[in-house]
Amino acid sequence: MTYISYILIMLGVLLISSCNETLIHPSDNQPPNTTLFLDSIRNQQNSRVYVSWSGEDTDGMVIGYIFTWDKKNWYFTRNNDSTFALQVESSDTNFHFSIAAIDNSLKQYPYEGERIEFVDKNNNGFHDPGEDFPQLHGAVDPTPANLFFPIKNSAPIIAWGNDTTAKSSLSVALPDTTFAFATFKIFVTDPDGDATIESIEWSMNDSTQNANWKTLPKNTRLFNVTIKDGLLLNANNAIYIRAKDIGKLSSKVLRYPSTNKTWYVRAAKGPILLIKDCANKDIDNFYSRALSLIGSNTFDGRFDVLDINTTRTADAPAKTIPPFINPMFIESLNLYSAIVWYTDKSPSMTLAQQSLTPYTRSGGKVLFIADLPAPLSEDMRTEIRDFSPIDSIGSSEVSSDPLAIRNGTEFIALEHGGTIYPNLIKERGSVLVYPLYPKANAKPVYALPVGTKWQGTPILGVQDDESTMIFLHMPLHLLNTNDQAIKLIERIMLDEFKIR
Template structure:
């Protein structure tokens, strides 16, 4: 029996099929197709999605329903008079003829002994496959390139049997037809030239058992995509936007992300360089965050997993995301990733300005990931002046004091239950501030090792008189000694 799928029903009220005149009890119903023949051959054949309609008559009663079949042996009951069918072509077949039978059943359960018949000439339609380049890599990918693809077929998407990808001049590799979000983590041992990559589906933490070849580190790359249907017909090949592939620096243990402008990032670069800290740098701040990953998970998650240490500087401004439609602070986007990162042994130093206008639910998204419970929502203005100091607390008193270059309006924080007070700031008592003065927290693991430091101040504003040494020493001690 040939298989088919009914995808659309048109609902009709079945009218009595009686004719005027003498009625002869026991008359059998008759069945008619709206089209008596489809005289098409060669390239003019129909695709496998076909709309058919039929009706029945009965001189001594009415039609209660119909039975349809594609082999005149197995029948399926229906009460509708037209439907759209998707007929299956045999695997490897480009054309076929489908036999379609329909027979009416009257109110006495009499069945038309001579079903209406139609031969439907079909031709396979090629599938299609394409990338959504708005969700692909920007002009440069760092270690990980993520793509979103779709495939369809006029004969029904269920006829798509295989999907293949290929980087540049590499080999075609079959991937799952069910996984539209795919990421490639390049071999980090390769600094330039040909390289292989691991394939990740969706937001999985573990790669597939596939080795993808054809990538080129330090060069432009493209990814090709095609699909194949049940008949063995291939789609046209789609090509991703060109992207330059950069790789992790071998032996580097620190990832630095800046969400500030490049001019401010230059200050942090100086802090790190003067402490002889080796790092890989990602610019997530310039041009309204255009270089931020479209999919933080998996793209940023996979990148971050390559480094045991993470440093980030961030403003209070928000950034849009094309996939989710969010407009949020960068801490929101990476919160879940940072939590998983720390659970897997990663250590982080964050310096970020927080806006007092942030709603409780907004802070709740990232609070646990960054060793804070909430921002301090007391009344008044928390203002530090150029003669105020930001002082280390408790077990951390050996860390340097910090002094702002000029007056700063800050938003103090409330530490999470598992965090220590790290720094407190002096402030102007004449601005009506009624809350706490905690501006940095520290979190340790079960062994007493420092694993996270969170500053609710932007450290580049805290080197008075152009003296960067206190900030440099602070960063160096955390990233080199503690971590």
């Protein structure tokens, strides 16, 4: 074989070898390309933005994407679009969105939402062109698509109640006149996300920038106002409130009451609150007169009257009752040392159940004089048992005869180891009563005598063992022969409750 022939044979072998290499080892994987449908947005957007994207791969298919809003944190997704809620950190903020397609050359793919690490070659904390994502092994577009979002900060929204509707605001409106404790409920939100709310500020009787604006925690939705906070007594008041976000934008200033209404705060005249739960003016006059006379006129002009009957309807409590029993109504009761609560046959027992136990636990004293309807519902029996020293009430009245308890009948005061109460004599009217059964630690204080129209000596008055509540099921205004019923109220207030 000549030298030239040898060279030609070797060249042929190399050519064949080169062709075989081409067939056996195809060219390297080509990365995909990524497209965003807009490359910029000129008009400012709100903080919720919709973004869509797509990818193409010349030698395969696109399986997923990685995206970022800060060039630091990249996340995997298989979606082609999404709505993002952006965190606004100043009055206006520019956001930079980047996304890169991933092809089908990987053996294993990240899970949805998985954070993808990159090699930060220059240690600047941001992903820069040419920096690899090791987990993706070259399957990712090295030139991500980008979109810039100028985001406009939106001011917070504040309203009274649970939402921004007029119905919600009305549901939390206070009575036109209140005592020196008020509870307000507010709704606060922000179109940019509630996490952007920084604070809630309020001021009493002044809405200027120089007012004494006080700050509430940003999650506050219920708050109270007292004299210490600037309530003016025996005067009209107004409260102003606003919310601020982290971009220092403020909501509108909300005023309570609205500009065409008034909110009057009255001071307590003295230590006793008389609660009128009755529609009979004769009964009203009896209790007002009694409190004015007892203790040689000690409390004349030194008690307040709360009418919870006149504006009450079948569907709603009286307009004098605040929307928040706890704490507003209970704390209003706590402004007084003692309560005299009298009812007709439509008593507000649910309100008594909700408020009187926390009131007595706080040291308050209660004289409760109840007239009861017939029949007496199980719900009302439960309510009475919950707040009073009564364990149970008879299934029926002591007599079905409205004249069974005749004029001149004596209601016997029972010895109970405390203040001696006077016997009371019925002087007029019709008296229908149920027998009461005291709780184990309570003491009976009044009973009917033995009679032919009823069995035994039904108990009609009970006092708890701590002398915080006396429950009487007797119409005192009909038992006031020789002003003995007034004398009873005097002994309870002065001697038993020690009110001064």
